[in-house]
Amino acid sequence: MNKKIFFFLFLLVIIFGLLLVRQINLTRQTTITRSNTPIIETELVNIPVEKTDASFGSPGAGLQIVEFNNLNCEECQKTHGILYQFAQSHPEEIQLVWKNLENESIFSAENDFWPLTFFCANKQNKFWQLAEEYLKNPDEKQFTAVISAVKISTAQFNACLESAEAKQKITQDRELIQTLKLQSAPVVFVNNRKINVPKDIKLEKLLEEFINKTTT
Secondary structure: HHHHHHHHHHHHHHHHHHHHHHHHHHHOOOOOOOOOOOEOOOOOOOOOOOOOEEEEOOOOOOEEEEEEEEEOOOOHHHHHHHHHHHHHHHOOOEEEEEEEEOOOOOHHHOHHHHHHHHHHHOOOOOOHHHHHHHHHOOOHHHHHHHHOOOOHHHHHHHHOOOOHHHHHHHHHHHHHHHHOOOOOOEEEEEOOOOEEOOOOOOOHHHHHHHHHHHHH
């Protein structure tokens, strides 16, 4: 009986040893890939800011943030919330500009609803209020209530949706998106340089550093 127990334990030790050696070999073969993507890209790009773009803050500020975004994904909503709150806290130091970028079928006619909506809301200086109100309950079914809550003139809004000016603006923005080769939102540019925020760095902390650099 003791011989059987001893033999069984001996087998367990051998099996455990083999598993340990295998794990050590796998660990040695594992390579850690570090990201070479810079936080601030060196390429300086031309991003025209039009009078028809939704803009918040000071146009002459030393820090210009251009947000290519939409409000239809969780990361998009989170990024916009951070940027808008930051702009509200630093209205003299920065200018925040919104440009619409849909994540799916961004060049399809069926996807004109949000770009047209944002443009026409901004024509009444209501874009930022509309976005803020919508994010309280991001449900397209509640959109009529959102329009009412921010007191947008329905007659002016509906006329704008069908206007040539609104459609031309969407075309211009999409041409810019193609030129910049942007694929999906959110994308943020600071002073015409794209920023890539690592997950372990808070966006607002990074923006604070930008402000400190522009004021020193």
